[in-house]
Amino acid sequence: MSDAIRHEVGIPVPQQKQRHETETGQLISYVxxxxxxxxxxxxxxxxxxSTVAGRPEFDYEFVYVNDGSADGSLRILRDIAKNDxxxxxxxxxxxxxHQIAITAGLDLAxxxxxxVMDTDLxxxxxxxxxxxDAWLAGAEVVQARRRTRRDTPFKRFTAHAYYRLLRSCxxxxxxxxxxxxRLLDKRAADELRSFRxxxxxxRGMVASMGFEQQELLFDRDERVAGxxxxxxxxxxxxxxxxxxxxxxxxxKLITRMGFASLALALAGIIYSVTLRLFFPEITVSGWTMxxxxxxxxxxxxxxxxxxxxxxxxxxxxxxxxxxxxxxxxVIRHDQA
Numbered sequence: 001m002s003d004a005i006r007h008e009v010g011i012p013v014p015q016q017k018q019r020h021e022t023e024t025g026q027l028i029s030y031v032x033x034x035x036x037x038x039x040x041x042x043x044x045x046x047x048x049x050s051t052v053a054g055r056p057e058f059d060y061e062f063v064y065v066n067d068g069s070a071d072g073s074l075r076i077l078r079d080i081a082k083n084d085x086x087x088x089x090x091x092x093x094x095x096x097x098h099q100i101a102i103t104a105g106l107d108l109a110x111x112x113x114x115x116v117m118d119t120d121l122x123x124x125x126x127x128x129x130x131x132x133d134a135w136l137a138g139a140e141v142v143q144a145r146r147r148t149r150r151d152t153p154f155k156r157f158t159a160h161a162y163y164r165l166l167r168s169c170x171x172x173x174x175x176x177x178x179x180x181x182r183l184l185d186k187r188a189a190d191e192l193r194s195f196r197x198x199x200x201x202x203r204g205m206v207a208s209m210g211f212e213q214q215e216l217l218f219d220r221d222e223r224v225a226g227x228x229x230x231x232x233x234x235x236x237x238x239x240x241x242x243x244x245x246x247x248x249x250x251x252k253l254i255t256r257m258g259f260a261s262l263a264l265a266l267a268g269i270i271y272s273v274t275l276r277l278f279f280p281e282i283t284v285s286g287w288t289m290x291x292x293x294x295x296x297x298x299x300x301x302x303x304x305x306x307x308x309x310x311x312x313x314x315x316x317x318x319x320x321x322x323x324x325x326x327x328x329x330v331i332r333h334d335q336a
Contacts, residue, residue: 027059028052028132029111032119033101034077035067037330039334041076044119049084051125061088063105064119068095080330089331096325099200102180104325106193108324114189116180116202123181127218131183139214141206142183144176147217175215178203185211198324253307261300 030048034041034051045062052060053302064081066089082085090104102116104259113135117123123144131142186193195205207213233254 002198025059026057027061027111028115029109029114030060030062030128031102031105031109031114031116032062032064033067033098033105034064034073034119035098035101036069036071037119038069038072038076040121041073041119042080043085044121045080045087047121048125051112051129054128058132060086061109061111063090063108064088065090065101066092066097067101068092078331081333085333086280087332089329090327091329091331093326093328097169098180099202100325102202103200104327106184106189108330109189112186114184114186116182116184118179118181122220123179124218127181127216128183130216130218132169134214134216135183135185138212139183140185140188140211141213142216143203143206143213144181144218144221145178145215148219165238173204175207178215182206182234187211194323197314198322199314257300257304261297 002186037044046063052058062084064077064087066077074089077087077089081089088108092101092104092107096104105116106114113132115128115131117125117128127144134142182203184206188206188209191209192202193207
């Protein structure tokens with residue numbers, strides 16, 4: 001692949017190397033999305049390079065994707081690239097989101113294995129070396145599963161519940177308690193590049209591909225600096241992408257609710273007709289029942305329209321066929 005990232009890529013599957021050999025010269029690519037991480041990015045890069053120095057038998061490239069940062073992250077990334085020829089910096093024209101940033105990094109990465117991780121040191125760099133060992137042993141996809149995580153009780157509870165809900169209704173087996181911290185073999189990475197939908201849930205895409213997948217347990221650390229870049233609004237959007245992208249259960253649930261409401265309506269009709277025919281002396285105002293039924297059916301209809309609208313919205317964005325991202329510049333100094 002050329003150094004300039006194309007907006008939409010059609011990537012042929014290359015001939016795969018024998019990766020189980022331990023010869024030197026195999027390239028490991030790190031895909032590193034960055035959004036407003038100026039406070040901690042230097043520390044992260046120092047930790048990462050110190051970690052990989054313990055495995056000198058491999059070559060490394062570090063693909064940082066600046067996702068429209070507004071806090072000086074790009075300036076720091078430029079300095080890092082000047083001092084480390086293994087670094088490439090993809091600078092987006094604006095903020096496109098974490099999942100799109102990972103996609104752009106994968107598009108540029110050329111390694112025999114590609115490791116995706118965040119730059120806040122919640123994903124420990126030393127775990128990536130364990131991923132490489134699992135890859136050398138034969139795994140084509142190695143995903144890091146969180147054994148523990150240092151988050152708020154609310155975040156831990158909602159994440160725990162969501163992953164299990166998603167797994168129960170998704171049409172593919174999406175591992176629980178796993179984020180985007182994972183290793184992909186070259187062929188798996190090439191296959192993932194062919195997934196070009198806009199509403200992206202990468203951990204679900206990887207699960208849907210198959211291949212030889214292995215889990216690696218780790219303890220997730222606290223942030224070194226800065227604040228989370230996934231507030232509640234973005235978390236809910238990502239959760240919705242996961243459900244609507246890999247499951248039609250919400251649509252099936254609407255059908256079931258429709259049958260249930262129809263059954264209730266029939267019961268109400270039978271009740272009303274029975275009173276009218278056999279107990280005409282009973283005075284029934286009906287106001288309370290009427291309001292309850294109207295509010296129930298109105299709420300059910302609005303909920304159904306919202307779910308259907310989510311799926312239609314995904315179709316609308318796909319048929320526009322706009323580029324997933326726009327790159328302002330690709331910064332590298334290995335040829336200077």
